[in-house]
Amino acid sequence: MELALKVRRKGQKNKPEEAGASPSRIQERNRARIIEGALSCFSSKGFKGATVEQIAEAAGMSKSNMLYYYRNKKALYEAVLATILERWLEPLNQLDPSDDPETALKAYISEKLMLARDEPQASRLFAGEVMQGAPVIAKILSGPLKELVADKAATLQKWMEEGRLKAVDPVHFIFMIWAVTQHYADFDTQIRAVTGNSVADEDFASKAEATLHTVLLQGALK
Amino acid sequence: MELALKVRRKGQKNKPEEAGASPSRIQERNRARIIEGALSCFSSKGFKGATVEQIAEAAGMSKSNMLYYYRNKKALYEAVLATILERWLEPLNQLDPSDDPETALKAYISEKLMLARDEPQASRLFAGEVMQGAPVIAKILSGPLKELVADKAATLQKWMEEGRLKAVDPVHFIFMIWAVTQHYADFDTQIRAVTGNSVADEDFASKAEATLHTVLLQGALK
DNA sequence: GCAAAACCTGACCATTTGGTCAAAAACTAC
C-alpha cells in the first residue's frame, strides 16, 4: 500500500517553502501541527498578540524549527487563513436555483451553524481579520466572494420573482444569515456568560437552530 | 456663568489617576483626546497590536504625557471599554412589557443599527474583547448583562403568552438582533468589499433597516 | 553503508515597545 509516492529525486532540493514538490511525511505532519497551533493562537490572541514562540509550543516544536517551515509570522498567518478560507465560503455554493427555497435555506442555515460549532476558532480568526480591515484577504472578498454573493443573490431574486420568497433585499438577507450563525462562534464567550451554555452543547445548538429556522424562514418565505 | 467651579485648594494635590477630585480643564480635554485615540487604535489593531506611541500620536500628545494620565496600556484599555460599555448595553433597557411588541422591537432594532453606524469602532472594540475571551469585561457579561437579558427575555415571554409574539426562544431572538445589527459595524470591511457600500451610507442603511425589520418582525410577530 | 538532502537545535542579534524618571515649562492662586 502507498507505493511510488516518492517523486523527489536526488539532487533536487525540496525546500519547505516551495510548495511545488511533493512534501515528505514529516513535512506534512509538521505543517499540519503548525497550522493547527497557529489557528489556535491567532484566533484567541490576534496576529500581534500571538507570539511565534507560543505557536511553536502549541505545535509541539521549537521556534527555530517552525520557522524552518514558514519563513516568518506573516507567511504563517497567511497560510492559516488560506487553509480555512475555502471551507468558510464554500457552503454558500450549495444554494441552487432549482432547489426548493425552504429546504435549501434551512440546510444552508444549519450548515453554517454547524460550522460555527465545529470550527469556532476559524470563525474568530476570520472575524478578526475582517475587523482589522482584511489586510490579507481583501482581494478575495472583493473578488471571488463578491461574485459568489452576486450569484446567490440572483438565486434568491429568482425565488422571489417566482413568488416563493418574500421580497426582501437578497444581499442583506445573506448577511443576516452569516451574522446570526457566526455570532454563535464569535461571541461564544458572551453567550456562555449570559446563558451558561454554548453552541458546543447539543441541546443549546438545537434550540439555536430552531430559532434561526423559525425566524429567518418565516420572515422570508411567502 | 460657570462660577465657582474650582474646588481644589492649595496643598491638595490632584494626581490624574485619582478620579476623585474635580479634573482641570486641561485634564478633561486630554483625557477625552486620549480615549478617542485609544478607541481608534485598539479597535483597528487590537490590544496588543496598538502601541502606546501610536495612541499618543492619535491623541496628539507625547507618549510620556499620555502615560501621565493613564498609568499604563492596560489601564487605558479598561478606561476605553468602560467608556463605551454603558452606551453599548443600555438600549436594551427601552424594551418595556407595557409597550406594543412591534413598535418596541422595531425601535430597538433601529437603535442598535444606528449605533453600529455611528460608533463602529466601539462595536469592533467590544467584539474584539469578547472574541478574545472577554478578559476585562467577563464580570459585566455574567453579572449585569446576564440579568438584563433575563429581564428582557421575560418581557418577550410575556408578549408570547399574550399571543402577540410567536413562540420562539427569547434569548436566542435577542442574540439574533445583536448579531445582525452589530454585523454592519464589525464586518463593514467585508460588506464594503462585497457591495461597494457601507452602513455609513444613508440609502444602504435604510435598505438594511428595512430588511432587518421585515425578516425579524415577520419572523417573530404572530 | 554512504553520501546527500532534509530536518532540527540553541545561541545569538536587532528592533520594538511598555514604562520610568528627573527636570523643564506652563499654569494657578494669591
Add this chain to the structure above:
DNA sequence: GTAGTTTTTGACCAAATGGTCAGGTTTTGC
C-alpha cells in the same frame, strides 16, 4: 511676581520578540 502645583518633555532602560545562522542529527535514495 512668586511660590506651589500641574503638565509636558526627552532621555533612558529592561523585557519581549521576530528572525538569523552555523552546525549537528536524522532520514532518504541508492
